[in-house]
Amino acid sequence: MNRNIFFFLFIIVFIFLYNKSLCAENWFNVKSVIDGDTIILSDGRHIRYIGINAPEVEHNEQKAQPYGEAAKQFNKNMVFSEKVHLEFDKDRFDQYGRLLAYIFLKDGSLINAKIIAQGYAYFLGRSPNKKYDSLLLQCQRRAMSGHKGIWSRWREKKDRYLGNQHSKRFHLIKCSYGRQTSKKSRIFFSSKWDAFWEGYAPCKKCLPEYFIPQSVE
Numbered sequence: 001m002n003r004n005i006f007f008f009l010f011i012i013v014f015i016f017l018y019n020k021s022l023c024a025e026n027w028f029n030v031k032s033v034i035d036g037d038t039i040i041l042s043d044g045r046h047i048r049y050i051g052i053n054a055p056e057v058e059h060n061e062q063k064a065q066p067y068g069e070a071a072k073q074f075n076k077n078m079v080f081s082e083k084v085h086l087e088f089d090k091d092r093f094d095q096y097g098r099l100l101a102y103i104f105l106k107d108g109s110l111i112n113a114k115i116i117a118q119g120y121a122y123f124l125g126r127s128p129n130k131k132y133d134s135l136l137l138q139c140q141r142r143a144m145s146g147h148k149g150i151w152s153r154w155r156e157k158k159d160r161y162l163g164n165q166h167s168k169r170f171h172l173i174k175c176s177y178g179r180q181t182s183k184k185s186r187i188f189f190s191s192k193w194d195a196f197w198e199g200y201a202p203c204k205k206c207l208p209e210y211f212i213p214q215s216v217e
């Protein structure tokens with residue numbers, strides 16, 4: 001009988017310590033904030049937020065994009081020196097070796113979504129990391145409707161854009177990458193706004209800096 005009680009207590013203590021170590025492992029300090037979608041943890045790892053793309057800040061003689069600094073500042077105000085929780089999806093790393101993650105604060109808020117909801121980044125879907133795609137797109141639509149950040153003072157001429165339903169990217173009609181889209185994956189938009197609204201992100205080759213039309217004033 002006593003043996004059973006000891007065994008039971010041992011299991012309880014084991015589960016408690018195991019959970020504690022798991023929890024401790026999942027919380028990290030943010031050492032620095034690079035921009036609106038990238039941070040460095042105190043252990044030196046670079047984290048790229050999943051599902052979003054924020055405008056660039058000034059780096060390597062590249063000029064900052066509109067709202068780049070604002071996005072960085074907003075991100076910094078939320079996570080700098082804070083403990084954050086990381087959640088991963090299927091692909092763990094991007095092509096630069098950065099860890100891909102969803103970032104949560106102690107109050108449970110998802111930073112990736114908050115940045116999009118404020119209009120400081122657009123939704124960038126990429127298979128197979130799709131866990132929060134519908135939430136992120138919902139946040140983007142709210143930001144667009146409220147004309148926040150990159151969506152404020154939006155002006156663009158109507159044009160024709162080719163979307164790829166598979167990759168969820170949209171292109172100028174003349175883009176050679178866009179032309180590789182199979183016929184059954186093609187979808188056409190008459191404005192960038194419409195493409196963004198449907199959750200498509202601009203091709204880096206043919207629309208490298210033009211995702212914020214009001215910057216071309």
Ligand SMILES: [Zn+2]
Nearest residue numbers: 171175203206
């Ligand atoms: Zn393109």
